[in-house]
Amino acid sequence: MDALDREILAQLQADGRLTVTDLAARIGLSLSACHRRVRELERDGAIVGYRAVLSPEAxxxxxxxxxxxxxxxxxxxxxxxxxxxxxxxxxxxxxxxLFGDPDYMLRVLTPDLAAYQRLYDGTLGRLPGVQRLTSTLVMKRLKAEGAVPVAAYLSA
Structure with missing residues (x-):
């Protein structure tokens, strides 16, 4: 993977709705070369999919x-x-x-505390092999799922 591939990935993470034409213009490649590189990144597993990022609250x-x-x-x-x-x-x-104790960290979204309690009592507590569950409530999300920091390594 070279610097152009990393730039393609950085641009698509920032805006997954970019057309290949716009992407090629942003990174200075011909349309066919850009399209070929995007398809190779998809085929090689660097790009695993495209999706809309939703606001849980909304x-x-x-x-x-x-x-x-x-x-x-x-x-x-x-x-x-x-x-x-x-x-x-x-x-x-x-x-x-995770390494160590606890073994797993799960991020859970529900409409409200009552729905979470039903999920916890009826489903999470019955997961195979569970010895102990510990919950903490998220007060404020400071950073949502971040992008993979490929732009930080463009010169690599």
């Missing part, structure tokens, strides 16, 4: 919690079952497996 999901999960058994079968279950829960919008 769509009625203004209650956010971060849930830390500790797994009681760490055998492969339990871990796989837990991870598959987590991925299937739409209210969990981000999930990371």
């Amino acid at each position: 769509v009625g999901l203004g209650f956010e919690a971060v849930v830390f999960a500790t797994i009681g058994r760490t055998d492969l079968e339990t871990i796989e079952a837990f991870e598959e279950a987590v991925v299937a829960i739409p209210e969990i919008v981000a999930a990371e497996r």
Whole structure:
């Protein structure tokens, strides 16, 4: 990946609705060369998709919690079952497996505290292998999902 590929990625992260024509003009490439590079970045997995970024509050999901999960058994079968279950829960919008304790961090969006309590009691507490769940409520989001910092490494 060279500096032009990184610039393409930076531009598309900033505005995923850019046409290939506009993108080519911004980075100084011909239309065909730009189109070829974008397709290669998609094929190679650097670009994994395109989507609209939504405001949770604007769509009625203004209650956010971060849930830390500790797994009681760490055998492969339990871990796989837990991870598959987590991925299937739409209210969990981000999930990371961590080193140390706790084992997982889950970001959860619901309409309100009552909906979160129902999810916690009825679904999260019943996830495979869960030993302990700890929740904290998000008071204020300072930075939403950030862009991958490819622009910081344009000279690399």
